[in-house]
Amino acid sequence: xxxxxxxxxxxxxxxxxxxxxxxxxxxxxxxxxxxxxxxxxxxxxxxxxxxxxxxxxxxxxxxxxxxxxxxxxxxxxxxxxxxxxxxxxxxxxxxxxxxxxxxxxxxxxxxxxxxxxxxxxxxxxxxxxxxxxxxxxxxxxxxxxxxxxxxxxxxx
Numbered sequence: 250x251x252x253x254x255x256x257x258x259x260x261x262x263x264x265x266x267x268x269x270x271x272x273x274x275x276x277x278x279x280x281x282x283x284x285x286x287x288x289x290x291x292x293x294x295x296x297x298x299x300x301x302x303x304x305x306x307x308x309x310x311x312x313x314x315x316x317x318x319x320x321x322x323x324x325x326x327x328x329x330x331x332x333x334x335x336x337x338x339x340x341x342x343x344x345x346x347x348x349x350x351x352x353x354x355x356x357x358x359x360x361x362x363x364x365x366x367x368x369x370x371x372x373x374x375x376x377x378x379x380x381x382x383x384x385x386x387x388x389x390x391x392x393x394x395x396x397x398x399x400x401x402x403x404x405x
Contacts, residue, residue, distance in 0.1 A: 284311055
């Protein structure tokens with residue numbers, strides 16, 4: 250059997266995998282989402298310095314050894330949470346004018362950092378990027394994807 254490594258660091262069995270080696274029903278996706286939610290919650294509540302693998306395990310329902318095996322530790326957990334955040338369906342505004350689009354984009358950025366309920370996670374990710382090279386790389390990739398999506402604003 251040949252395995253390929255996927256973004257989470259886990260091995261994904263290929264088509265010639267033995268029976269029972271694949272998890273039906275999207276269990277891996279549900280686990281990844283639960284872990285991401287726990288990471289976001291922990292970052293919002295405690296910031297990067299206060300986030301622990303134990304916290305993520307307790308709040309996601311995923312055993313600590315699984316977290317270490319699949320994500321390698323805290324840096325991998327934070328990086329994967331950012332990777333998942335970049336897989337959303339966000340699109341830049343289309344107000345009909347470049348000025349309107351840019352103003353709306355600026356408003357979204359201000360709202361995301363000024364609304365206390367929304368600001369905790371983005372602020373924590375930025376703080377984590379100052380303390381972890383892997384988090385910095387993931388944050389850079391997240392914003393590179395956002396900038397790529399915004400190319401449509403300039404093209405219009």
